Amino acid sequence: xxxxxxxxxxxxANGEVDAxxxxxxxxxxxxxxxxxxxxxxxxxxxxxxxxxxxxELVRYDYAGTRTILEHIGTGGVFGExxxxxxxxxxxxxxxxxxxxxxxxxxxxxxxxxxxxxxxxHSKLVQNMFQLVTEHTRQLSRRVEVLSRRSIRExxxxxxxxxxxxxxxxTFPLPFTxxxxxxxxxxxxxxxxxxxxxxxxxxxxxxxxxxxxxxxDGEATERS
Amino acid sequence: xxxxxxxxxxxxANGEVDAxxxxxxxxxxxxxxxxxxxxxxxxxxxxxxxxxxxxELVRYDYAGTRTILEHIGTGGVFGExxxxxxxxxxxxxxxxxxxxxxxxxxxxxxxxxxxxxxxxHSKLVQNMFQLVTEHTRQLSRRVEVLSRRSIRExxxxxxxxxxxxxxxxTFPLPFTxxxxxxxxxxxxxxxxxxxxxxxxxxxxxxxxxxxxxxxDGEATERS
DNA sequence: AAAATGATGTTGCATCAGCAACAAAGCCGG
DNA sequence: CCGGCTTTGTTGCTGATGCAACATCATTTT
Numbered sequence: 001x002x003x004x005x006x007x008x009x010x011x012x013a014n015g016e017v018d019a020x021x022x023x024x025x026x027x028x029x030x031x032x033x034x035x036x037x038x039x040x041x042x043x044x045x046x047x048x049x050x051x052x053x054x055x056e057l058v059r060y061d062y063a064g065t066r067t068i069l070e071h072i073g074t075g076g077v078f079g080e081x082x083x084x085x086x087x088x089x090x091x092x093x094x095x096x097x098x099x100x101x102x103x104x105x106x107x108x109x110x111x112x113x114x115x116x117x118x119x120x121h122s123k124l125v126q127n128m129f130q131l132v133t134e135h136t137r138q139l140s141r142r143v144e145v146l147s148r149r150s151i152r153e154x155x156x157x158x159x160x161x162x163x164x165x166x167x168x169x170t171f172p173l174p175f176t177x178x179x180x181x182x183x184x185x186x187x188x189x190x191x192x193x194x195x196x197x198x199x200x201x202x203x204x205x206x207x208x209x210x211x212x213x214x215x216d217g218e219a220t221e222r223s
Numbered sequence: 224x225x226x227x228x229x230x231x232x233x234x235x236a237n238g239e240v241d242a243x244x245x246x247x248x249x250x251x252x253x254x255x256x257x258x259x260x261x262x263x264x265x266x267x268x269x270x271x272x273x274x275x276x277x278x279e280l281v282r283y284d285y286a287g288t289r290t291i292l293e294h295i296g297t298g299g300v301f302g303e304x305x306x307x308x309x310x311x312x313x314x315x316x317x318x319x320x321x322x323x324x325x326x327x328x329x330x331x332x333x334x335x336x337x338x339x340x341x342x343x344h345s346k347l348v349q350n351m352f353q354l355v356t357e358h359t360r361q362l363s364r365r366v367e368v369l370s371r372r373s374i375r376e377x378x379x380x381x382x383x384x385x386x387x388x389x390x391x392x393t394f395p396l397p398f399t400x401x402x403x404x405x406x407x408x409x410x411x412x413x414x415x416x417x418x419x420x421x422x423x424x425x426x427x428x429x430x431x432x433x434x435x436x437x438x439d440g441e442a443t444e445r446s
Numbered sequence: 447a448a449a450a451t452g453a454t455g456t457t458g459c460a461t462c463a464g465c466a467a468c469a470a471a472g473c474c475g476g
Numbered sequence: 477c478c479g480g481c482t483t484t485g486t487t488g489c490t491g492a493t494g495c496a497a498c499a500t501c502a503t504t505t506t
Contacts, residue, residue, distance in 0.1 A: 059370075067370050069363075082356055122345045129352050132359060133305055139362040140292075146369035147282075147290050147408040149494070151463070178483065185370040190463045192485060372464070373492070401453065410494045415455060417492090450505070455498100462493070472483070 007075040008049050008103075008127050016120045027104040031055075031096035038104075040080045040092040046104045047079040047128070053100025060091040068182045070138065071174070077131045081107040146185055151194040154184045159204065159213045173209040230298040231272050231326075231350050239343045250327040254278075254319035261327075263303045263315040269327045270302040270351070276323025283314040291405045293361065294397070300354045304330040369408055374417045377407045382427065382436040396432040 003009040003017045012020075021028070028051070031037055037055055038048060050072050057070035057078060069092070072078055078094050110125065141161055148154040158180075162171050173180060181188035198204050205212045226232040226240045235243075244251070251274070254260055260278055261271060273295050280293035280301060292315070295301055301317050333348065364384055371377045381403075385394050396403060404411035421427050428435045 059367075069366060069370070082359055122348070125345070125348060125352060129348065129355065132352070132355055136305060136355060136359050136362060139359065139366060142366055143292060143362060143369065144282075146366065147292070149408065149410070176483065177485095185372065187372070187464045188484090189465080189486075193463085193487090196485085375492095399453065400455095411454090412456075412495080413493050416457090419455085448506085450503100452501105452503080454501075456500100457496105457498080459495090460493105461495100463490105464492080465489090467488095468486080470483105470485080472481100474479105474481075476478090476480105 006049070006051065007131055008077070008124065010127055011123050012120045012127075020120060020124065021103075024105050024109055029102050029104070031100050031102065033096060033098045035096045037094040037096050037100070037102055038078070039094075045081060045107050047077060047081055047107050047110065048094070049103045049105075049131075050074055050076045050078070051101040051103050054097045055094050055100055055102075056097055057092070057094050060093075067185060068179060070142075075131070077128065077135060079107065082132060082135065142183075145183075151184070151186050151191055152198065154186065155191070155194065155198065156203075156215070158184065159211060160215075162211070163213050169214065170210060170212040173211055175209070177209070229272070229274065230354055231300070231347065233350055234346050235343045235350075243343060243347065244326075247328045247332055252325050252327070254323050254325065256319060256321045258319045260317040260319050260323070260325055261301070262317075268304060268330050270300060270304055270330050270333065271317070272326045272328075272354075273297055273299045273301070274324040274326050277320045278317050278323055278325075279320055280315070280317050283316075290408060291402060293365075298354070300351065300358060302330065305355060305358070365406075368406075374407070374409050374414055375421065377409065378414070378417065378421065379426075379438070381407065382434060383438075385434070386436050392437065393433060393435040396434055398432070400432070 003012070003014055009017050020026075029037075031053075038046075052074055054074070055072040055076075055078075056068055057072060059067045059069050070078070072094065110128065144161070145154050145157045148157050162173075163169060165171075175183060177192070178188055181191045184191065195204070195206070199206065203214060205214070226235070226237055232240050243249070252260075254276070261269075275297055277297070278295040278299075278301075279291050280295060282290045282292050293301070295317065333351065367384070368377050368380045371380050385396075386392055388394075398406060400415070401411055404414045407414065418427070418429070422429065426437060428437070
């Protein structure tokens with residue numbers, strides 16, 4: 001396999017990666033759609049990297065309510081050590097969407113100062129650093145959205161972020177609408193209702209999952 | 224100054240820290256209560272570490288609504304590079320609460336592979352890694368709370384987390400109640416109302432900011 | 447001490463949003 | 477092609493929640 005495409009191994013020669021996989025005793029696993037990649041709250045001294053495919057970090061409430069906590073794309077990192085503590089009785093797990101592949105490595109081993117001071121080890125740490133940072137950015141954006149007080153504000157905030165990332169007023173949702181409601185953490189029907197109002201008010205237009213956001217770039221209060 | 228207490232410099236001798244501060248051209252600054260430590264959206268190639276005191280990462284809405292995005296204690300890290308992108312027109316800044324001191328360093332310099340492969344540099348990166356990871360955990364917890372659908376659920380979730388951290392059913396709020404409402408991202412009066420109901424229902428008792436959470440540890444649905 | 451500021455409580459009200467319960471359309475496997 | 481499955485779309489109801497407008501108390505400033 002060619003590892004050069006993966007952000008974790010950027011700048012590390014394939015041969016060295018193979019050596020590290022051996023040295024770190026990394027596990028490499030394949031998953032089918034719907035399979036659980038890992039469950040939080042069970043030991044969890046491992047860090048995972050999604051080598052291929054797509055996965056979701058989901059939480060199941062005691063009542064069974066499903067909330068998508070994170071979307072994990074190729075190259076994404078996950079693992080209890082990096083994020084969620086097994087707080088409550090809730091079930092938190094990473095679920096594969098479609099076929100995927102993941103690589104697991106031991107967190108403590110990763111952080112341990114290498115006896116040989118090998119350069120690829122510290123490069124790996126640097127890369128992980130950047131991935132975790134990106135991860136943080138995702139979380140921050142999520143907090144940005146969730147900290148809004150009404151459904152409309154949440155949607156506005158989310159759409160603004162989408163537009164910013166797409167660099168265009170029209171962009172496709174990376175979600176199904178149901179999943180968007182989950183992400184936004186509101187009732188789906190209430191969200192649909194609000195979306196309808198917003199469409200009627202001319203704020204957005206939607207063609208399936210293709211959204212066109214109509215609002216001035218910088219400030220709404222300018223007139 | 225003795226740096227050994229600070230998480231960023233853990234495992235690095237004081238002399239070497241001084242050398243690094245010079246080598247990295249780090250800036251060290253003092254702030255009074257209410258002063259702005261840094262504003263996001265202005266360049267932002269810097270990473271800050273709070274050496275002493277307490278600060279808050281706050282966002283001001285276009286409408287002026289204040290939301291606390293993060294609490295930063297001594298040893299905490301902040302900086303645009305690590306987290307928030309200057310999304311919208313909103314103003315995001317780190318504000319000092321009380322007297323505090325911060326150390327700024329250049330993010331790109333930090334990440335640059337050291338020519339001399341000096342051990343303290345890579346140790347610094349490792350420490351930063353752990354701090355960012357802790358930061359991620361904070362954000363995750365916040366998402367946990369914010370993704371709840373009602374004020375009561377938010378409070379329950381927050382109190383459970385507090386109890387978990389305190390290791391006891393009774394714990395002090397790290398917040399003023401107004402700030403808690405901000406953190407939870409709801410209207411303060413609505414939160415007060417809900418708290419009252421919860422007190423009447425015997426779920427919590429409060430003596431000032433000292434909260435006692437009464438609820439079975441694991442599952443509510445058990446009978 | 448007086449004034450100013452901020453935290454804490456409280457209430458009424460209009461609206462919002464969660465919930466339940468549908469119907470229709472699209473997608474998939476057998 | 478048919479029968480399930482998910483997604484999308486809609487509606488009524490009602491309790492929850494945001495908002496405004498207060499009163500009290502504590503803390504800090506003048």
